[in-house]
Amino acid sequence: MCNGDFIVSQAMYETFFNNNFTNALVYYVFLLLLLLISPLLFLCELIITVRSSFQGDENMSKKVVLITGASSGIGELMAYEYAKRGACLAIIAIKEPESRLEQVANTAREHGSPDVLFLFADVSKINECRMFVEETVKHFGQLDHLVCNAGIGPIYSIDIDVSKFEPVMDINFWGSIYPTHFAIPHLVKSNGKIIVNASGSGVLNIPKGGVYNASKAALISFYESLRHEVSPTVTIAIVTLGFIRTNIITAKYSTSTAGVHLRRDLGDVYPTMSPDACAKAIVAGVCKGATSITQPRFIKALFLIKYLFPESHHIYSNIYFASMFDKVQKGG
């Protein structure tokens, strides 16, 4: 191939990028250009949002939805949202002495789900993931939505034994990849959807997020890449959430994990979204075919700042989130 085939020729590339000054200059010129065309991009974004609000919802009646981590939090509430839309459910959670999974199954039936299967399994174990995907398809004959929701979030700190954080990757990362792997052949048949719980922290790396936030970033990376392979047959919706009022941000949860223990709930010092509103918004978005869902919506603006102005992002997140963790750790 001759150089003429490239917009930027090799000679131009070397002139600009092998020189520190012009190398930096090119970056700022790009930033400026981006600012100039941003009104246009803004308009496109607005049109897409408005258009999607008029789009019809997927008819979930008799469709089969598998949800991991469904015994509490957003997973439980998403089960009810799907139930209200008439979907059949397979709900999964790890076996615990006081598991509420059976109770969740009953409540989902009351909300209108025609059939609910509940199974105990550990998402960090390959064989258990294969088992629950197969059981679901055997029972219902199909699989339409896979919601990889299960996750844990101990707060990392450099003075805690690092081996204690291994389960975070096993559950948050592998615990999504394994079920996805076994579900894909069935989702291809049904033109189905995968819903991934990536959390806002996968993008915004706040202090002490450490392993938890990194596991979420890995998820985003994996599913963005998988999307190239399976779309448009299978739709992948990546969900990035800010702080939602679930048990994961409470002091009680933090003392049950190996991570940093909080004295106060994060919800006391940081405004949080109601989990009901959040679950409703996620399921509504998924049924409209969204490929990325951010709740509360405003944190999307923070993502932009992070990508465009990484240095400023580092400064404000340091000041803001560090003071937040100070408050909840010291109590008072």
Ligand SMILES: *[C@@H]1O[C@H](CO)[C@@H](O)[C@H](O)[C@H]1NC(C)=O
């Ligand atoms: C949704 O699908 C069911 C069959 O699975 C059908 O009976 C029902 O009429 C459909 N509803 C709408 C609004 O299309």
Ligand SMILES: *[C@@H]1O[C@H](CO)[C@@H](O)[C@H](O)[C@H]1NC(C)=O
């Ligand atoms: C995602 O995982 C976190 C824990 O990592 C959990 O608190 C939350 O309920 C999960 N669900 C969604 C949809 O974010």
Ligand SMILES: CC(=O)N[C@H]1CO[C@H](CO)[C@@H](O)[C@@H]1O
């Ligand atoms: C923005 C965000 O959600 N960050 C997460 C990073 O990790 C910490 C510690 O586990 C979580 O509490 C945060 O939710």
